[in-house]
Amino acid sequence: MEVSDVPAVPEWLPGHLDADGVESLYPPQAAAVEAGVTEGESLVASIPTASGKTLIATLAMLSAVKRGGKALYIVPLRALASEKKAEFEQFEQYGVDVGVSTGNYDSDGEWLAKKDIIVATSEKVDSLVRNGAPWLAQLDCVVADEVHLVDDPTRGPTLEVTLAKLRSRNPGLQIVALSATIGNAGELADWLDAELVDSSWRPIDLRKGVHFGQALHFDDGTQEQLSVQGNEKPTAAIVRDTLRDTVEDGETVEEGGSTLVFVNSRRNAEAAARRLANVVSPELDGDELAALADVADEIRDVSDTETSDDLADAVEKGAAFHHAGLSPDHRELVEAAFRDRLVKCVCATPTLAAGVNTPSRRVVVRDWRRYSGDAGGMQPLSVLEVHQMMGRAGRPGMDPYGEALLLASSHDELDELFERYVWADPDPVESKLAAEPAMRTHLLATVASGFADSRETLLSFLDGTLYAAQTDEQGRLERVVDDMLAYLERNDFIERSRDGDTERLTATNLGHTVSRLYLDPMSAATIIDGIADADDPSALGLYHLVSRTPDMYQLYLRSGEREQYTQVAYDHETELLGTQPSEFEESRFEDWLAALKTAKLLDDWASETDEDRITDRYGVGPGDIRGKVDTAEWLLGAAESLAGERGFGNVQAIREAKKRVQYGVRQELIDLADVRNVGRKRARRLYEAGIESRDQLRNADKSVVLAALRGRERTAETVLEHAGHPNPEMTDVTPDPDAEPVVATDTSGSSESAEENDQSSLGDF
DNA sequence: GATGTAAATATTTAGACAGCATGTC
DNA sequence: CTAAATATTTACATC
Structure with a gap:
């Protein structure tokens, strides 16, 4: 199907997409259009990563906007919210306004009401529903990205309940649910009264395989020999093999590429990066090494910690690790360097599989078991999780295909891995709503925000959830509901009262507060x-x-x-x-x-x-x-x-x-740190120089302030300005030598980095 | 006695959303 | 009820 044949989208869209090199739709996208996504029809799309989910959502949202409506795009991660926002902002030139709302990055209230497309995390949407954001009533189209996360025991219920509430408040609402390939997409479609597109089609081929001995065994039956040097580990051999150009008849038919290695612990990620750096570095040329050295310097500037140093050491040699112990700045630097093909190998925990888009020629899922405290040992990863990791292989438009490999250490394991992951059917997704922590939270919210005012209305609301659609054990839900209502009443969050024959449930003031505070x-x-x-x-x-x-x-x-x-x-x-x-x-x-x-x-x-x-x-x-x-x-x-x-x-x-x-900061610095642009470090220096409060800063001797801030005029000016100093101008002010900080912290480094370290990296958000 | 290396033993273990009030060089 | 990779300590050989 050609883009120009898609009904009900804005006139400018085909031209815009054409300029982007998009002329015709991928088969799943065409199927979505035929199912009516652009005409307000609800849809569940269960398709692989990178097979054009975002375009399906875009078509649905833009057609809703064209009809004068408003669209909401729900994501599971804050990092994805900003990524999607940036993506949708390309339409601002046509008058489509985009806004974001997450816990730490908020463009709230009135302001969101004017936007055409709003990107938000599921918790934020839940919170907005609880607090009765008026613009929610104007929604025409809601996209739920990564819906398979309803399976998640802690965060899944939020998404499930939020969708149920949005639908019950707004019966005509179009829901576009995007999911990884799952086993029971049909069940989800039934739940949401939606059309179904269930496909395993991918724009670039993904070859899945298992490494054993010195060979890669692929799912298409082919094998590839690997040259192994000495007693190097399989991962090292694969990384080196990926890096080398494929040469046939003296001609390079395929350029070398990068590898993404998934491991099961942070420490493993760091150790693997350290080792693989030595595999990668001999293959790098001078330009690459110079560029990598720059990135390494930036990494060292982020923070003065061991993690920072270790990461920089690896990056210098063309490898990196990636996990949640990294600061957001570190993560972004690694992701960017990997996307720019500068870093050739990233060793990561699952952060990278669920997060922002970082495709790679090859993916190695090195560890397929992970420690789990309550299971009492190593547990195999779910099929979905492994598939998500494997799905990162192959960069659209750059690679002819992607390759994803598991590692086997015995013949039996080779068979097992093929069985368990390569040939495996995707897992079904199961609602975890009946878990107690989820129930007590959502029951209170449901009562407090007026969705239900009795046990009966509560149960009938819950009837519209996926849990109800999936369970055949009717009693379970009622039992958990009764237990949790008793808990909420005992703690003074809700009250029961009699209204004739019926028992009414209301949230107490405290209950309302708790629900509002999330x-x-x-x-x-x-x-x-x-x-x-x-x-x-x-x-x-x-x-x-x-x-x-x-x-x-x-x-x-x-x-x-x-x-x-x-x-x-x-x-x-x-x-x-x-x-x-x-x-x-x-x-x-x-x-x-x-x-x-x-x-x-x-x-x-x-x-x-x-x-x-x-x-x-x-x-x-x-x-x-x-x-x-x-x-x-x-x-x-x-x-x-x-x-x-x-x-x-x-x-x-x-x-x-x-x-x-x-x-x-300690107690005595609170007042100073309240001044914008003054963090823990600067506040301490000012305090040491005898300036102990905001008032004193406002009336301070400028030469003292300048000296305390280590002679940085610009900084001193902004600080004084924010403190409300009558004349922050620093011209002709000389630092008072008596007020200079005594601490001999590195004055040797570049002034840039000294300045960055000056304000703690945790300061701004 | 310092140093190097292998073997025995001990230790550790993924991820990440949210309130409120205002605005980062 | 289930593990495995890495870090640390100890044991021992060598100079």
């Missing part, structure tokens, strides 16, 4: 219990409290740390809030200690401890600090609201603890 009710109960009797809680106590909440993911206690933190608990006994579980309650006590470890990390951060000391002390990456700090900030904000709601007298203490994590 807290797990159990987190709210924990927090309230902890702060209720704490007149003057310490920062550490509050950090521990929010770290114990189910909304904070746990750090892991390493060997010897059990004793260490038991001692810490003893030392700070009086500060810790709530009741301490008995030491004999094995797992509860361990969780409590793990939360204490998290609390200490936050406390260190809020005591101006250096980033590299924290990463070292707690065995975490820079990205983990960011994550913890972020979550703590949110939960303390929630705690502040809850304390206000309950009329507790400790609101101020909570706010201060929040500001301290937020800025990473």
